[in-house]
Amino acid sequence: MSSETTTTTTTTTTDAASRAASKRFEGLLTVRTKAIKGKGAWYWAHLEPILLPHPDTGLPKSVKLKCSLCHSLFSASNPSRTASEHLKRGTCSNFTSSLPSPLPISSITPSSNRKRPCSSNHSLPMIEYSHPLTLSGGKDDFSALAMFQDSVKKLKSPKTSPGPALSKDQVNSAFHLLFDWFYDSFGSVSLSALHHPKFQAFLTQVGLPTHLRRELSGPRLHSRFGEAKADSEARIRDAMFFQLASDGWKNAAAAAAAATHCFPLCCAEGEGFVKFLVNLPNGTSVFQKAFFTGGVDNSKYAEEVLWETVTAVTGTGVQRCVGIVADKFKAKALRNLEVQHHWMVNTSCQVQGFASLIKDFSRQLPLFRSVVEGCLKVGRAQEMDCGGGLIRVPSPKCDPLRNFHVVLPLLEDVLSCARVMQMVVMEDVFKVVCMEDPLAREVAGMVQSEGFWNELEAVYSLVKLVRGMVQDVEAERPLIGRCLPLWEELRGKVKEWCGKYNIVEGPVEKIVDKRFRKNYHPAWAAAFILDPLYLIKDASGKYLPPFKCLTREQEKDVDKLLTRLATREEAHVVLMELMKWRSEGLDPLYAQAVQMKQRDPVTGKMKVANPLSSRLVWETCLSEFKSLGKIAVRLIFLHATSCGFKSNWSFMRKISANKQSRVALERAQKMIYIAAHAKLERRDFSSEEEKDAELFAMSGSEDGMLAEVYADAPLV
Incomplete structure (x- = not known):
């Protein structure tokens, strides 16, 4: 073999070893970082990965573990063994004395029975033992003994606090950041959490005062609240008009339904x-x-309450509030306000509208009744509990068809246990039970029937379909011009569902239409016609409003609504301009610019590139429509949902119900205002529970990546 070949082989081997060492080093660093944050083994606080270079090439050669207490180097092949042999067994002379926590039992070793003479400073002598100890409290007493001896050592050799004290400016800066974080996170972080002993110990360790209550509820709170309030009021004053969104008009049953995900999470507060x-x-x-x-x-x-809030925001200029959207369909209240104030458009939240369909199906569709009754029989047959009661059966006192959210877990459990139940009914033991128990025979027949499982899958699929629509609407927070297309999209999905499961379309479509009419508002059709986002290109190349997508009744609704929203003097002008808009539409270039879409990097869906362009077109390019334009810009911006963001402030109900002091209630309301203002500033519409679930999922994927690192990296 030539020297050149040998050199090449050596270089390749060296490079591979270098890459392996680097990979091993990075993996150990990642594990140590997580451990220091409290998510790993204790010994990583004292062991530090070291990457040793090759003396000739300078490339990484091997990985070692360095003891931060005595600076000794060890092999990195088994950190746990290194910790046991070097730290726990007392090989490291600095390990025991460096720990502020109680000494481990293994560190108490027998010694001679001599007593140490008292030192000149009259400190207490250390107690030593020449025989194994048997303490009255059992082996747990060794921890108490270790703590006692540690206290004696501290009295003998008092140590000053580590590190220099923080300056006054540093303390103020740290407090400013801490309180900003707490105010912004209020609701997800409780006030009592700041008094947790370990958090108090952390403050002491970093040199900060531990008494935070007065600081939290004093001038800092009032200052932050004043800043947030002033910012909100200034932004409202700058806007020519606005919409009021009201979220929370619901009863206890709706809140319970939301908690089981039958209704949107934003309502479970x-x-x-x-x-x-x-x-x-x-x-x-x-x-x-x-x-x-x-x-x-x-x-x-x-x-x-709604009108008092409008006047509180607007003062005397109430016409600046062009509409209200509420999360529960208060038909009479919203309609009355519209009648009294002709310029207003008051609608119900689309999230609630879609979610109510599940209740409609459960009450009006016979398929739901038969499936629910069958699943209840399966769940109540104790022999079919799938080995441990995995099927959640609702209380007999609850009507499952009127409160479908309580029976949904039952359907999920029966569907997931299908294979197990089909095996159980074939066993001889169950066949014997069937001979004596009519319910068991009926359950066995259902479980062995393909029709039962098809119907169950059909019901669950329809519920999943509607819940998916609810989640999409909740996430996208559409404007009211999107309402008609959303309901058409739902109708299309329901039609496909009927075809897939061989369901007669008529009764299902009737239920959907009934719910649509109950939630429908003429503003849906008007906004759909006026929003340039929905213009359709015709054969001549013009972009015209989609009147052909409306029914004759909806066209009449558009005329009536626009006439109501206009002043008496401008009503006929608005209708004339509407006819011109219908025949001429918008310049193709501007229409294409409004409808331009781009892929959302988070969801991967195609979304409108500039959602505000629809309103801006009316205010700039369509200035010839003077009367219609004033209505259009107000109408097409209205939101179709009331769920601005999700919060967890249920403690406020306890404060109000228990009639706490007025000062305490005022402080809590100020903290809520600051936290809500910060959430909306960050455009953070998700709940803490959703974020935690996402972070846990990410942690799981990171652990999987680390496992791959260790599997691939050779031991050095």
């Missing part, structure tokens, strides 16, 4: 806890207020 947001034309929202209704749930009360 406790009975009667209502929050108000102000939606601005530039696409942002600001927090207005939140309060506890005390369980009062009637249309007149809702009407009064």
